[in-house]
Amino acid sequence: MSPLKTMLSATTIATIALAGAALAGEMKHDHGMAKMDMAEHMLGDLALIAPFARETLPNQPVAGAFLTITNNGSEDDTLIGVSSSIAARGEVHEMAMDGDTMKMRELADGLVIPAGETVELKPGGYHLMFMKLNQPLVEGEMIEATLEFQNAGTVTIPFAVMGKGAKSMDHSGHGS
């Protein structure tokens, strides 16, 4: 290889590297929210998809958090607990009719994630609830929470804090 050719290829490589770095930086900046839509964490046979929490008012004592869980295994698993440094306690809740009012209540035996199925925790349905918050949840920030499953064990994953009206990560860019 001639000295000139060597120099050229070195320059070319440097240029490509720079362009790549610039592009990566730009994408991270411009599409941060879109990337969070796709957030997926694996724990054994479980896929933990698009976790998010709702922002809270300064003195609001509780916060809700949501995600979709797919069980790719051949045995049922159960979400038995949740905890986070943001709150004194975390619980797994369901919404259920109490007379003619919809109320939330703790799932004492946890939330079963049947083998081969997907369970969605979402506003108005199953959800994670953090009680006695240590801090308000601010839109755009991330919190971490540890999920505990009967079979798969525990995992700590980030939850993106979304605005009040957020129904799911997928609709985060479309108002409401």
Ligand SMILES: [Cu+2]
């Ligand atoms: Cu609740």
